[in-house]
Amino acid sequence: MPQLNPNPWFSIMLLSWLAFSLMIQPKLLSFPHINPPTNKTPTTTKITHWTWPWT
Template sequence: MPQLNPNPWFFIMLSSWLTFSLIIQPKLLSFVSMNPPSRKSTTIPNTTPWTWPWT
């Protein structure tokens, strides 16, 4: 079964993984987020219970 022969596929996987890790990933991580996350307030909103007309 030729699918089990790792000779050509291992090199392709290794080279694509190294390309991603060494070239593409640092370029993607260098971008600055235009909308950085901000801390939300921890106050609990004041809610009123719903009054059902049929009860």
């Protein structure tokens, strides 16, 4: 079964991951963010408890 032989496919996978991590990823990370995250203040909501008629 040739698909179980990892010799050619492991090197192809390793080279593609190296190309992604060394060339493509820095180019993608250099793009400016369109919607930068902002710090939101936590809002507290008042909880109204339900009064059950049978208690």
